[in-house]
Each structure stands twice: as C-alpha cells, then as structure tokens.
Amino acid sequence: MTRARPSRNTRATEAPADDAVIVRQPRRGHGRPTLQDVATLAGVTSITVSRFLREPAIVAAPTAERIREALSETGYLPNRQAGHLASGGSQVVAALVPNLVQSIFAETVQGLSDGLQAAGHELLLAATGYSMEREEEQLRALIGWRPSAIVVTGRHHSADALLLLRNARRAGTPVIELWDQHPEDGGFTQIGFDHAEVGRAMAVHLLSLGHRQVAYVDSGVVGDLRAHERCTGFADRVRDAGLSLVSLTAPLGDPFDAGRQALRSLRQAAGGSVTAAAFANDQLACGALLEAQATGLSVPGELALMGFGDFPIGRQLNPGLSTIQPPRYAIGFEAAQALLQALRDGVDAPHRPLPWSLMPRGSTVATPA
C-alpha cells in the first residue's frame, strides 16, 4: 500500500513571494483534500466553498463555476466530523437492536434506514445480543458520536442506560423505543405494540378452536423480554379460562432444532394430552412442525401449532404455519418519521401503537381436504 502522505503544498499560498517559502510539513490530518485546498484552487476562501456546498445559489455564478471545477479536480469530500463539531448538529441517528442475523429486526433496520435516507440522515447501528449490559456499553459508545437522535429496542434498560437516555433527552436528543407499547409516565416515545396482548390473542385463537390442553414454548434467550411478555399474556388468558397450561422453554442453539427438541419434550412431558402449542417465534414453530411431520404426528389433527413473526418459510410449509404478523418494517419506518418530527418540532413525538394481525393457516385450522 502506498503510504506516503500526499504533500500539502497545495495548501501553501499560491505565490509565497515576499517572505521565505515555508513548505508546511503537516504532522496531523488525514491526507485528504480539505475545504481550504478547494478554496485555494478556486481562488476564494474556504467559507465561500462551504457556502457553495450548502447553498449553491448564494454564490455568484462565475465563482460557483470555479468552485465546481476545483471540487471535481481535488475530489473533495466533506469531513463530517469537522462539520458536525462546528455546527453542533449531527444528522446521525444511533440505533440499537438485539441482533441482525436471521432476525425480525433486519427489516426494522431497513425501514429505519429508508425513512432516514429521504431526510439525509445517516444510521449508526449496533447490536446488543439481547443483553442489557451490552446495550449500556454500546449506548455509551454511540453517544460518543453525539447523534441527533437515539433509537433503542424495548422499554427495559439497565439503570445506567436509562440515565444515559434521560440525559440525552434532556440535552435535546429524541429517544425512541421500538417494538413495544407500554407507555409509562415520563417514558420515551414508543413505536410498536403490546406483546402481552398478542400472547392473549394467541391463546384466544387456540381456545376458540376448542383446545383445552394447550402449551406455550417460550424463547430460551433470557433477554428476549418481549417473547416472555407474550408468554405471560398467553398464560394469563389460558388461566382466565380456567384451564391449566403446559409451559416450557426452548433450548438455545439453532432455533429449528430447538423447536424440534421442544416438541419432543412436550410429547414426553405431557403425553398426548396437549392438543395445541404456541411458540415464541416462527423458527421454533417451524422446527416443531417439521419434527411433527417427520414423526408422523398429524398437524393440526393431533396437535395444532402456531408461531410469531410471519417469517417467509412459515407460509411455504405444508400445512402453512399459523402465526402473528408483526409490523416489522413499519416499526422502523414510523420510528424514522417520529424522530424527524421530534427534531423538527422540539417536542417528544407521540407514541405510535402499530397494528399486528393473526394469520390463521393450516397448522391450526384444518383446511377442507
């Protein structure tokens, strides 16, 4: 790699006549053209170039032309750090999601990115791995960038993380919580839905189909609090109906395998008594569905199954997997809107409850053969 820093001679005055010719030997800097380089080449001062870049109309036409040439000749690209430092505003949104690999959050990030793109904001992304300590750590790192807004997932944070978020808001940085809808006094704007309610709806779906012995397979990921809330909602609704619930937690590892394992545990523990099971997510449910098929267990005849997330694979299987379709993309896109609004108006954006829907498919509702 050529490591020689390009000489900065261009930055010296064009005709350093009178005094001694001082060849500036910079010991700092990134070795890239600066506003000053462009200005010197165009025969103006840097502030004029700066103005041209932000509002081309306000510089005289001939000047603008010279600047345009100098810009393309130098290949100048503005230094954002310097810009943000000087202007005190960053046009950068920091976002924290649990993870990106094979996850429900990838589309949320896409929605966020799309929503911000249009407004010329950039996205600074980090993953927490469903850990609050990790969230706090990442938050500290992200705040170092002085983002114009902060987006986090869920409403539960460590005490210190909460402090960081409150401080940020006090300093005028909007804070938005994704994938949740459980407003409290003084809380941050929430864009999402109530997971306990989803859990209840899953229970209602199964009970309304006549099932009296139902099970819930919760996520093995300790930090997946929203899954646990769905579990609680499900359990409450089942108990309200005067029924008992078989509840178990899926193992970690490949979620399809975990789902298969959960189905085996279920049959072992409960024998054939359980007639319907709800899962924390579609991957677990698909695993169980495939395991049922492999072992000749009739779905939904002997066991009805449903998931959460509406991943593409669920509709492809036969029978199709009944599931909850959450507004994956919309959560991100609406968060972008809310955040832009908060920045514009200087007040917290209102909470936005977003609709989800239950998709009944063949894994719970037998189709006429």
Place this chain on the structure above:
Amino acid sequence: MTRARPSRNTRATEAPADDAVIVRQPRRGHGRPTLQDVATLAGVTSITVSRFLREPAIVAAPTAERIREALSETGYLPNRQAGHLASGGSQVVAALVPNLVQSIFAETVQGLSDGLQAAGHELLLAATGYSMEREEEQLRALIGWRPSAIVVTGRHHSADALLLLRNARRAGTPVIELWDQHPEDGGFTQIGFDHAEVGRAMAVHLLSLGHRQVAYVDSGVVGDLRAHERCTGFADRVRDAGLSLVSLTAPLGDPFDAGRQALRSLRQAAGGSVTAAAFANDQLACGALLEAQATGLSVPGELALMGFGDFPIGRQLNPGLSTIQPPRYAIGFEAAQALLQALRDGVDAPHRPLPWSLMPRGSTVATPA
C-alpha cells in the same frame, strides 16, 4: 421534551472576580458536558483530564481521584468527532454489504463486528441493495467519516467508486474486498473464494451422480454478480463435459416463491428431461424442493436439487438440501484481522482465500431407505 440547553456556567472560571462576570451564552455545542467542564470541577486543565482518560497512570494519584469524581459527577462521555478531528485517526471501519435482510451477509457483518470489537474499533455500516450506483453513493457518505479502513463486497465497482477506493488507499486507508477471490494487479486485498470454482464444483457433483441433463437457476437480482459467476462456472463445466445446459433466471420477489415458480418453468420448458438442477441460493432451492413435494415430484429420484449458502432451513427439510457451505462468518472475522494488520504494518494485507465445502444431502444423494 425538555429542550432548554443546560447553561454552561460551569465553564466560566470558578471565581470570575476581577473583571465583569461574563455569563457565556453559547449558541453552539451539543449541551453535553465537555472535557473542560470535568477539568474545572476537578480543579485542573482539560489536557490533564484528556491524559487521564487515555493513560490514567501518568497523572498523580490525588489528581486522578479528583478527576474520577468529576467524571462520574458530570457523566462525561468523550466526543468522538472532536477526538478524531484532533488526532487525525478515527478507529472507525466503514463497511458496505449488499443487504442485511434474510441474507448471507448478516453473519459476515457479525464476524466483522466481533473482530473489530476486540481491537476497539467501531463499525459504520451501509447497504447497497446490490446496486453499483448505490454503492458509490454510500461510499461517498462513508468516506465523509474519514474511516480508518474501508470494507466493500465483491471486486466490481463503478468507475467513480473505484477512484474513491484508490484515493482512499493512497491516503493510507486499507481497502478490503469481501466474498471474492480473483486477484488482479494493483487490486485490493480480497477475503473470500472463487465463485466460478464453486459453480464448477456444483456441476461436478451433479455430473458425478450420473446426471446428463442438468439445469441452473440463476438469481433474478441483476447485481448479484457472484451468483452469476457461479452460473458461468457451472455452465462451463457442463459444456466441457459435452452436455447441454438448461439455464433460467428466477423471478424477483419472495425467493421461496421464486424457486417454486422456477421449478414450474423448468418442468414446462424441459419436460421431464432435466434430472438435476442447481440454484443460485438455498432459498430458491428450498422453494423448488417444497414445490416438488407439493406436486408429488420425487427428489432426488426424478429430480435432484442443490443450493448455495447452507441456510439453516435447508438441513431441516426432508430430504435435506444439498448445498455449498460458504465461510459466512469467517469472511467477516478474517477481514477484521486483515484490516487491523494492514493498519498496524502500513502495507496491504495479503489476499485470503477461504475454504468452502460441498454438503451432499438427500436432495441429490438418495439415502438408503
């Protein structure tokens, strides 16, 4: 939201006795504690605090203690923009991948992130949507952050993007290309493998099983050049064997549906003559596999199928999907190592060909019943 900027009185000298008391009314700044605030509180100057933060050992114990207190009292978090601007080095790696949703690149990003984490570097991420223009645009935005290294996907870039990358390298910024292995003179460090070779291996696998009428279903995503290279490699190898090839392109949209559609097209176009088909990725192949099952077509008896990517779902289906397992995570992790090495040594890191493997499963190799 409380918008009042906190007053900066703390920044005035503690006892502004002699002259007039000037209450500084800042019109800029982020409204967050600065090094100066901490220093004033600790009764030292800002440089001492700065030093303490980077090398706690070199300040005197009692001073350190006062600084520590002041830090926690103010909740100070360093401003990275100012830091990088002053030091001329950024500790930030910019990475460009085609996409993150349901993609093979999510794990690569995870590997990159893990590899950088340990070295205290941060990741600035953007998606190109498999478009070169978008890549160029994103590259421009990312370079604005003056990253210490740049990571892109693949070896094909627009002319202007190539210029940007070359300039970056000339300025001492390592550039790394992921998921490819096709070194040219003066090219950038590549971490990945040769896709044409993978295509040939897929052909060899099917031919060695005795198939004489084979098909390749390419990705409908125009910008997925690596898939097209696998297609070319496959086609070459088939023609080398003196055989003809049925070649088609999957439609866009849900990849499972696209795979189903492709299978239907295949049967329509080629009748029953094709006995084996390779797909650009596992999702397409899984769709085809599910379609085959739905229509009572025996796999691999009447038609053998294979994919690329080794997505978790492939092994779950019955028969399991034969596929190529690429080093998804390793590509990211090794890229991090290469880049850190390049930064350390000041020379380009060597290319790193990474191994992939062919996973024969039931969709091509009939298991003894």
Place this chain on the structure above:
DNA sequence: TTGTAAGCGTTATCAA
C-alpha cells in the same frame, strides 16, 4: 506531573 499554545476541518456571526 502539569500546563500553554496551536491546530484538526468545518460552520456561525458579523463586517465589508
């Protein structure tokens, strides 16, 4: 061990 001075590359403010 601590401080002073200068500068990183840009923008806000005011003057011309």
Place this chain on the structure above:
DNA sequence: TTGATAACGCTTACAA
C-alpha cells in the same frame, strides 16, 4: 456576494 474571525471539543508538541 464575499471575507475575517472565532468558535466546536479535543489532542499533539513543547515548555515549565
């Protein structure tokens, strides 16, 4: 319409 000047918050270089 353009420029001079002073920040922004931090670090390097050098002095004490």
